[in-house]
Amino acid sequence: MTDDLLGRHRAVLPDWLALYYDEPLEITHGEGRHVWDAQGNRYLDFFGGILTTMTAHALPEVTKAVTEQAGRIIHSSTLYLNRPMVDLAERIAKLSGIPDARVFFTTSGTEANDTALLLATTYRRSNTLLAMRNSYHGRSFSAVGVTGNRGWSPTSLSPLQTLYVHGGVRTRGPFAHLDDYDFVAACVDDLKDLLGHTRPPAALIAEPIQGVGGFTSPPDGLYAAFREVLHERGVLWISDEVQTGWGRTGEHFWGWQAHARSGPPDMLTFAKGIGNGMSIGGVVARAEIMNCLDANSISTFGGTQITMAAGLANLTYLLEHDLQGNARRVGGLLIERLRAAAAHVPAVREVRGRGLMIGIELTKPGTDEADPAAASAVLEAARVGGLLIGKGGGHDTSALRIAPPLSLNVAEAEEGAAILEDALRSIQ
Template sequence: MSELLARHRAVMPSWLSLYYETPIEITSGSGSRVTDAEGRTYLDFFCGIVTNMLGYDIAEVREAVERQIATGVVHTSTLYLLRGQVELAEKIARLSGIPDAKVFFTNSGTEANETALLLATCARGTDQVLALRNSYHGRSYGTVAVTGNRGWKNSSLSPLNVHYLHGTDQAAPAFRGMSDAEYIDACVADLRDVLVTATAPDVACMIAEPIQGVGGFAMAPEGLLAAYKEVLDEHGILFIADEVQTGWGRTGSSFFGIGNHGVTPDVMTFAKGLGNGFAVGGVVARGDLMDGLTAKGVATFGGNPVSMAAANATLDYVLDHDLQGNAARRGALIMEGLRPLTDLSSVADVRGKGLMFAIEMVDPVSGAPAPALAGAVLEGARERGLLVGQGGVHNNVLRMAPPLTLNEEDAREGRDILIDTVTAVDTKVRSA
């Protein structure tokens, strides 16, 4: 492994993150588990950054891909009719709840959000965009511009005029001690103030994640995004829901994360889990918005026949096996076990919905964000056979998004490893 790591460092950029003091190479997988090049097997609670939504080696997906490859047609481009693309678009348009919806496919969530921003700014004739603090919307020039997380912003240069709103910072000094209702009122008042003091009359859109993924699975209190939407509607401002991490039933209580807020957006973006590892992203929007672009458009690889075969099979599997319901059941079981961890002095919060949950680590004395402790949990969980993620604006949050197919036995095992690991790290840091 040291030889491969040396080769990686020689030819890959230094800013390309690798987990673990001794990075691992995953060489095979089955169900909720993966095996590394050393032959060690792990329960995977991160799934390629919320992407292997059904887990590994799912026969229905593999066979659909193999059937498409067997035709000899792995690519044609959107200049030709693509049956699988049309079929998938029909399903997504129906599930979205957006009236007269149309769908455009891309290769990633970043590209999907770029497209959504293009639709909104063209429709409204302005480059002004509202976004949330602590958000993450992609790695490209435009999506970095609307990302409210300093750790992922390389440059202040931007093609957009962005104003950041509150939404998931209820623990900040300005809001500490407020109830959900008081916090929502304060955020809405701030939005109204931004619109009358900081922006020109026309604003294109607001873009928001129903649960902030890279931001450490931080969540706005239910009702805030609906309250924001009321203000946006007063001004004709469009609402974009970034569902790249929250879509397809992962939250357990709604098929798309925005449904937990009682909001039907004008535009939704999606990616990651839909292809169960195959590259697919896209935008679903009101037909008038989607048709509003006047220049020519094409997607060379967006809606690729092989990716469409995988995505159709994945979405069908989610619906046929009620994986939204499974996410609700398994998530409740896990969260019931994890919540008592907040009694530990190094755990500030345990939060989540369905199979999307997080543990926030802090210094047990000062209460300050503790990325080193989160890193210790990341390493300790791997040593115990569990893969998890790390994030948050201060990089002090463990984030978990197991496969939606997670069974009860694996849910209990992963939960118990997390409890054991966090408790061990807390004990060690307090004794030091």
């Protein structure tokens, strides 16, 4: 029973291991864009295991690839040649847009960002990092050290000196009143001023769209403008694509491509959706950066055969079925539908996003004051209506996060939007 499972959970797992809902769910199985709980209730899934079920639940192509690989060998470590790992690395290197790219596989986005930070600080011989305010990069010691979101930063201790830059949130902060052109210019001037007061940093790490931060983003071109300033000083650009990668934004395969004026980043990190639920993360970097380590390093579980088989099958399905195009088309319909619904709800401050990566920020009506209680109430009401969504935001978790599998169809988008509209109206 779920009640017994909850008691057992609380008895042996950390208090800080968050659970959604007043009565937490045990999800037992899924298919397509739907999941079922232990009581047999069916839900339309608009969060996909935190953007991880990228194509669909129980996708036959991925299930078959995993089953067949498990029947041969599951794991051997990186000490041996691994054909599925080389196959997937070749495809990702080509898709990355980074010249002379090398790929290192990890088991999570946290570990991917941790590796990127190790590479950047070693290559540049500096432990100073630039990161964005309201950012999130994982839960390791170094990743927490570059996370600019107080709600996800449990310690101020860090091996890194991190300086936080303006620009990740378009509609809040000291430059929010400016138009896009002047906003970018002000953020660039602020960056230049910051760089004038410190020794040259190793890198800027930035999410093109801030995930945990509530799906916020700057105007297109901001990171290209930053890159030009950084490049003059030899500072690297790391694009954290853990949530934006693989076509989720619809308009681009990678989030950095909305800022492509100055070319690709020096490094990008990925995870979440590539394995469709299997544990895959990784770093793509120029060879000179990736090869800068002068000590032995391996990954026991990164790139293991069974996860690589899943990643290959999932990536093939995504490309062959143009799920990026589907995210653009269906996501465009969904965001317009949600904006129309939110226009009648005073608590909605903003509906934002791209493709199938949509955020709804809630505030106390008539103010800019965050309202996390309203966000929790909508989350609960949506669940009652048969829809699972997420939460986030740098202002006391007051944003709803909507990120269904990229195979979402129009009928499901309409169904989810109707449930969410009812849930939003219920808080008035």
